[in-house]
Amino acid sequence: MTDTRDAICLEGLTKRYGAFTAVDGLSLAVPEGEFLALLGHNGAGKTTLMKMLLGLTRPSAGQLSVLGTQGGGAAARRAVGFLPENVSFTGGSTGREALAFYARLKGAPKAQVAELLEVVGLTDAAAKPVRTYSKGMRQRLGLAQALLGDPRLLLLDEPTTGLDPMLRQAFFTILKDMKARGVTILLSSHVLTELQLRTDRIAIMRGGRLVACDTLHGLQEAAGLPVRIRVRVPEGGAQRAADRVGAGATVLGANGRSVELGVPVAAKMEALRQLSCGPDGTVEDLDVLPPSLEDVYAHFGGPAAPDEETLS
Numbered sequence: 594m595t596d597t598r599d600a601i602c603l604e605g606l607t608k609r610y611g612a613f614t615a616v617d618g619l620s621l622a623v624p625e626g627e628f629l630a631l632l633g634h635n636g637a638g639k640t641t642l643m644k645m646l647l648g649l650t651r652p653s654a655g656q657l658s659v660l661g662t663q664g665g666g667a668a669a670r671r672a673v674g675f676l677p678e679n680v681s682f683t684g685g686s687t688g689r690e691a692l693a694f695y696a697r698l699k700g701a702p703k704a705q706v707a708e709l710l711e712v713v714g715l716t717d718a719a720a721k722p723v724r725t726y727s728k729g730m731r732q733r734l735g736l737a738q739a740l741l742g743d744p745r746l747l748l749l750d751e752p753t754t755g756l757d758p759m760l761r762q763a764f765f766t767i768l769k770d771m772k773a774r775g776v777t778i779l780l781s782s783h784v785l786t787e788l789q790l791r792t793d794r795i796a797i798m799r800g801g802r803l804v805a806c807d808t809l810h811g812l813q814e815a816a817g818l819p820v821r822i823r824v825r826v827p828e829g830g831a832q833r834a835a836d837r838v839g840a841g842a843t844v845l846g847a848n849g850r851s852v853e854l855g856v857p858v859a860a861k862m863e864a865l866r867q868l869s870c871g872p873d874g875t876v877e878d879l880d881v882l883p884p885s886l887e888d889v890y891a892h893f894g895g896p897a898a899p900d901e902e903t904l905s
């Protein structure tokens with residue numbers, strides 16, 4: 594089942610806790626070098642999936658291969674960097690000592706400690722006790738820990754929760770650099786706005802199942818959500834503009850000088866042609882508003898129904 598170019602390959606992967614199914618028949622291939630976002634409501638099964646990829650919990654059924662190793666063996670695990678949802682470091686140690694500890698555990702070169710402290714912007718704070726670090730500093734130290742040993746696969750469980758916008762940006766800049774080096778990234782998040790322009794594909798879990806996995810454009814098409822086109826028209830011209838677009842367009846709202854049309858994604862270009870080729874003055878200005886990741890997520894990934902939560 595494994596394609597050597599897939600960093601992760603899952604077939605029917607399932608995890609049950611007693612009668613409760615946390616991950617339910619999940620099949621997915623993640624090519625090497627891909628940046629995949631993993632979305633899902635609280636309890637959707639994202640962390641459980643990561644734990645199975647790390648070999649921290651055994652699947653109840655199905656198959657998984659990580660970096661070409663069936664079952665995610667020890668060799669594969671050494672090539673995986675993991676940033677857990679709640680990072681904790683032992684109390685008294687400094688940032689440098691904590692990272693050096695993990696470097697020894699992972700068998701990573703000692704020189705990487707200073708290098709990675711620099712990458713995550715903690716060089717100046719390296720001698721301070723971790724217990725004095727802010728949440729953002731701890732997250733950055735956690736990322737440095739995940740990057741030790743030059744991993745080929747990064748698993749990041751809600752890594753940006755609680756980070757301010759500047760830190761988030763810095764975080765994604767580091768990830769962009771990792772991706773440029775061919776590292777595969779699987780990142781779970783609830784912060785949808787930060788993902789839509791940064792990831793290659795988006796996987797959505799709901800009640801333990803994978804309900805969608807595609808590019809944002811593919812998800813937009815699959816969801817069949819309309820593109821909104823906001824058109825500014827001369828006084829009283831709203832209906833004329835709507836009529837130009839014709840069949841398939843829905844008038845979502847209108848007043849004397851503007852009209853908002855809902856148009857299927859596939860009909861967008863034709864609608865824009867129709868709107869822009871009218872006589873002068875029919876359309877003064879327009880904005881195209883594609884369905885956002887929030888819209889797409891609301892379509893696919895709403896909370897699981899109670900009966901889905903209890904299926905075994």
Ligand SMILES: Nc1ncnc2c1ncn2[C@@H]1O[C@H](COP(=O)(O)OP(=O)(O)OP(=O)(O)O)[C@@H](O)[C@H]1O
Binds near residue numbers: 613614637639642
């Ligand atoms: N050890 C366990 N024993 C029993 N149930 C568990 C165990 N670990 C997880 N679960 C359940 O499995 C489901 C999936 O949990 P998981 O932590 O994978 O969700 P998640 O998608 O990561 O959620 P969140 O976004 O809140 O972090 C939840 O209903 C959780 O209560």
